[in-house]
Amino acid sequence: MSGDRGRAWQRMLSGRRLDLLDPAPRDVEIADIAHGLARVARWNGQTAGPHVFSVAQHALLVEAIGRARAPDLAGAACLELLLHDAPEYVIGDIISPFKAAIGDSYKAVERRLLIAIRQRFGLAEPGPELSALVKLADGIAASHEATRLAGFSEAEADAIFGVRVPLGPEAEALLAPWPTGVAQARFLARFQALAQPDPA
Numbered sequence: 001m002s003g004d005r006g007r008a009w010q011r012m013l014s015g016r017r018l019d020l021l022d023p024a025p026r027d028v029e030i031a032d033i034a035h036g037l038a039r040v041a042r043w044n045g046q047t048a049g050p051h052v053f054s055v056a057q058h059a060l061l062v063e064a065i066g067r068a069r070a071p072d073l074a075g076a077a078c079l080e081l082l083l084h085d086a087p088e089y090v091i092g093d094i095i096s097p098f099k100a101a102i103g104d105s106y107k108a109v110e111r112r113l114l115i116a117i118r119q120r121f122g123l124a125e126p127g128p129e130l131s132a133l134v135k136l137a138d139g140i141a142a143s144h145e146a147t148r149l150a151g152f153s154e155a156e157a158d159a160i161f162g163v164r165v166p167l168g169p170e171a172e173a174l175l176a177p178w179p180t181g182v183a184q185a186r187f188l189a190r191f192q193a194l195a196q197p198d199p200a
Contacts, residue, residue, distance in 0.1 A: 010090050020090060020109060023116035030191055033117070036089030038184035044095065047149040051177040055088050056187040058141060061174040063190065066137035068168050075194045077133075080118075080126050082191060084134050087113035121195065140165055148175055 008021040012032040019027070037059060041052035063081040067073055073081075085093070087110045099106055118125065126134065143161035146152035157164065167175075178186070 018090060020113070023113050025116045025120035028117050028120040030121075030188065033083075033086050033089045034184045034188040034191070037086070037187060038180050040088050040093050042093055042145060043150045044093075046151070047145075047177065048151070049149070049177045051179050053145060053149050053177040054180065054183045055085050055093050056183040057174060057178055058145070059083070059085055060187060060190055061141045061145075061171055062134070062137045064171045064174055065140050065167065066133050068171065069137065070133055075196065076123055077126075077130055079121065079123055079191070079194045080130055081134055081137060082187075082194060083114075083117055083121070083123070084138060086117045140167075141171075144171075144175060149177070 009017050009019045011017055012027075012029065013035060014029040014032050016027040016029055016032065018024075018032075034056060037056035038054050040055040041047070042055055042058050043053065045052050047053045059082050062084060063078055066081040067078055070077075090113065091106075091109060094102070094106065117123075139161050143157045143164040144167060146157040146161060147154055147164070152160075154164075
């Protein structure tokens with residue numbers, strides 16, 4: 001297989017060929033992202049229930065939490081929440097301690113992919129306020145996932161992710177893991193709803 005030596009691209013089901021080390025926005029397709037994220041398991045699959053808790057469903061949870069905390073967010077800001085883990089559609093979900101152990105090489109690939117994804121969908125680099133909201137909503141989601149799905153004690157989750165805050169009904173409903181096809185369809189539908197131009 002010497003012809004594959006040095007290959008750093010992934011063939012996508014859309015037909016695109018995405019270079020993971022030098023990703024081009026033109027090779028990013030939302031259908032590929034939805035397909036991939038619905039098949040990537042959070043917590044390395046160590047969650048309760050008959051279905052994995054996918055990154056696609058986690059993304060919907062984070063977007064719902066962020067929107068509940070900032071109800072006046074524009075569609076582009078909600079898309080930033082929804083797509084915060086989008087690079088994982090091709091590089092997978094790695095738990096934070098292992099990301100830290102791998103170091104900058106993983107983070108650099110993740111950053112380049114996220115930049116290409118933002119460019120593909122016309123999203124600006126988020127400012128400090130939106131970045132803080134994404135981080136907060138992600139932490140709240142992780143804390144609830146940890147205790148409700150991944151077997152963490154409340155004390156463990158609070159020490160690692162911060163004290164949990166109550167969720168509203170929309171976010172609560174997003175904590176029951178879905179079949180892959182449901183997660184894919186709902187992620188794609190939410191993206192399409194948010195991608196519509198904001199009313200003047």
